[in-house]
Amino acid sequence: MMKNDTDKIVTLSKIKVACQSCNLYELCLPLGLHGEDLDQLEKIIKRAHPLKKNESPFQQGDKFQSIYAIRSGSVKTYTIADDGSEQITGFYLPGELVGLDAISDDCHPCTAKALETTSYCEIPYTALEQLSGELPSLRHQLLKIMSKEITHDANLLMLLGKKAADERLASLLLSLSSRLKNRGFSATEFHLSMSRNDIANYLGLAVETVSRLFTRFQDQGLIQVEGKFVQIIKLEELKAMTKECTCENPKMA
Amino acid sequence: MMKNDTDKIVTLSKIKVACQSCNLYELCLPLGLHGEDLDQLEKIIKRAHPLKKNESPFQQGDKFQSIYAIRSGSVKTYTIADDGSEQITGFYLPGELVGLDAISDDCHPCTAKALETTSYCEIPYTALEQLSGELPSLRHQLLKIMSKEITHDANLLMLLGKKAADERLASLLLSLSSRLKNRGFSATEFHLSMSRNDIANYLGLAVETVSRLFTRFQDQGLIQVEGKFVQIIKLEELKAMTKECTCENPKMA
DNA sequence: CGACTTTTTGATCCGATTCAATACGCGTGG
DNA sequence: CCACGCGTATTGAATCGGATCAAAAAGTCG
Numbered sequence: 226m227m228k229n230d231t232d233k234i235v236t237l238s239k240i241k242v243a244c245q246s247c248n249l250y251e252l253c254l255p256l257g258l259h260g261e262d263l264d265q266l267e268k269i270i271k272r273a274h275p276l277k278k279n280e281s282p283f284q285q286g287d288k289f290q291s292i293y294a295i296r297s298g299s300v301k302t303y304t305i306a307d308d309g310s311e312q313i314t315g316f317y318l319p320g321e322l323v324g325l326d327a328i329s330d331d332c333h334p335c336t337a338k339a340l341e342t343t344s345y346c347e348i349p350y351t352a353l354e355q356l357s358g359e360l361p362s363l364r365h366q367l368l369k370i371m372s373k374e375i376t377h378d379a380n381l382l383m384l385l386g387k388k389a390a391d392e393r394l395a396s397l398l399l400s401l402s403s404r405l406k407n408r409g410f411s412a413t414e415f416h417l418s419m420s421r422n423d424i425a426n427y428l429g430l431a432v433e434t435v436s437r438l439f440t441r442f443q444d445q446g447l448i449q450v451e452g453k454f455v456q457i458i459k460l461e462e463l464k465a466m467t468k469e470c471t472c473e474n475p476k477m478a
Numbered sequence: 479m480m481k482n483d484t485d486k487i488v489t490l491s492k493i494k495v496a497c498q499s500c501n502l503y504e505l506c507l508p509l510g511l512h513g514e515d516l517d518q519l520e521k522i523i524k525r526a527h528p529l530k531k532n533e534s535p536f537q538q539g540d541k542f543q544s545i546y547a548i549r550s551g552s553v554k555t556y557t558i559a560d561d562g563s564e565q566i567t568g569f570y571l572p573g574e575l576v577g578l579d580a581i582s583d584d585c586h587p588c589t590a591k592a593l594e595t596t597s598y599c600e601i602p603y604t605a606l607e608q609l610s611g612e613l614p615s616l617r618h619q620l621l622k623i624m625s626k627e628i629t630h631d632a633n634l635l636m637l638l639g640k641k642a643a644d645e646r647l648a649s650l651l652l653s654l655s656s657r658l659k660n661r662g663f664s665a666t667e668f669h670l671s672m673s674r675n676d677i678a679n680y681l682g683l684a685v686e687t688v689s690r691l692f693t694r695f696q697d698q699g700l701i702q703v704e705g706k707f708v709q710i711i712k713l714e715e716l717k718a719m720t721k722e723c724t725c726e727n728p729k730m731a
Numbered sequence: 732c733g734a735c736t737t738t739t740t741g742a743t744c745c746g747a748t749t750c751a752a753t754a755c756g757c758g759t760g761g
Numbered sequence: 762c763c764a765c766g767c768g769t770a771t772t773g774a775a776t777c778g779g780a781t782c783a784a785a786a787a788g789t790c791g
Contacts, residue, residue: 328624334629364611368581371625375582382631386682390778427639436738673769684748
């Protein structure tokens with residue numbers, strides 16, 4: 226915890242530190258690598274300057290070169306439709322990989338943008354793919370992470386497909402909570418780096434609805450909100466909310 | 479085309495035929511393999527009896543063993559919530575891989591069920607992962623396919639997140655059309671193997687809405703429907719529908 | 732401090748669900 | 762072969778949730 230905050234002020238010398246000594250190395254790219262394997266991975270990873278808020282590591286349409294591992298901060302990814310409207314496709318927290326969706330077409334299908342000051346590592350993909358041929362554990366983890374992304378998306382699909390507005394917001398809060406928890410942060414108190422607008426966009430709701438929901442959740446004693454800070458009071462009730470409310474199809478076996 | 483239909487009647491001897499001589503081998507698992515590489519892949523693939531309608535190659539919660547490649551027919555995948563309601567997460571057509579979402583947790587997060595008589599190949603995952611360490615082209619394709627699944631899901635997210643009912647149905651029809659086209663089938667005339675109920679469930683709509691939309695699309699001259707047979711008349715207009723109707727957020731840069 | 736953006740709150744409106752009923756398709760058995 | 766029954770699909774009318782429109786309040790930043 227000595228560096229959650231200090232992390233934001235990164236000097237060049239600090240940046241050059243190797244994965245081995247990076248305090249986040251077991252979070253970011255949780256590849257379960259050890260010893261030599263880790264050495265090899267380190268060789269291909271580039272450490273980049275931290276992004277300032279609203280800066281982008283890559284833009285929609287850019288040629289695909291690298292995967293990005295978030296070390297601290299957060300980013301959102303979004304696609305822009307022909308008419309200029311944007312759709313947020315995901316929020317990424319420390320320890321998560323951004324850009325996996327670019328592998329198939331060799332070109333980024335979305336733009337990533339920092340929601341706050343964000344430091345990350347860049348992993349050239351060709352090298353990663355090649356290296357994964359040599360290291361079974363790396364290969365295993367990489368496939369696993371991609372699979373997780375698929376599962377995650379599928380869940381979200383379900384969420385957006387048939388969930389009511391309140392269930393959607395509850396799901397997002399729970400998702401953030403559990404992901405932060407996995408990375409060693411508090412599961413019940415955290416800071417929303419994204420705006421209400423971003424949340425609304427992501428959940429497929431109007432900003433007004435999101436705002437009203439936050440108020441309602443608070444009135445119901447489920448959470449405590451103060452601007453961007455959220456405290457989850459009744460985790461279990463929130464969970465129940467996302468599950469049971471499947472008010473439809475109680476017919477089929 | 480000598481086997482689209484005859485395919486459904488598969489004798490044991492036919493099943494034993496190798497990938498090399500399988501007329502679908504370039505569709506199913508489009509891995510771009512040749513010669514020896516293909517030989518090696520063949521060794522790990524199991525051919526299974528075709529599924530009859532409503533049969534399942536795997537159930538939600540089953541231990542993850544294999545990936546399944548559809549050769550003919552189609553399946554749906556769905557998850558069952560605690561309350562028993564089901565959410566369809568995808569439809570899979572010939573040449574597509576089912577079960578990739580199970581890699582991360584080593585257990586299938588959804589059930590697959592045949593929508594019609596369906597033949598498939600079973601690919602033991604451990605062997606596939608290991609083999610992909612030896613064959614760069616296999617590794618490359620596998621990652622590519624998984625990435626595509628992620629992109630696909632993300633698109634769907636966008637669709638369900640903020641699209642109106644008509645745009646959703648249009649998107650589904652277009653998705654089926656383009657996927658069938660890629661596999662050498664007609665892009666404009668096809669058979670919907672899933673029920674209206676399945677479609678509604680997948681798109682997050684009420685059955686009645688789906689039904690009304692089919693009628694409306696037909697009235698508008700966009701498609702021709704006759705039960706499960708669909709003919710797309712105005713492909714371009716359907717496409718336009720899914721794009722432009724992003725009536726929201728015309729504000730942000 | 733003042734201009735601008737983000738968030739909240741209120742009132743109205745519309746699309747999609749829900750409820751209800753009828754039509755169709757298909758397999759079974761008379 | 763047709764009658765029957767059950768599941769699936771279509772169509773109509775009423776209701777409700779969330780979007781939209783409008784405006785005030787709270788942050789943000791130069």
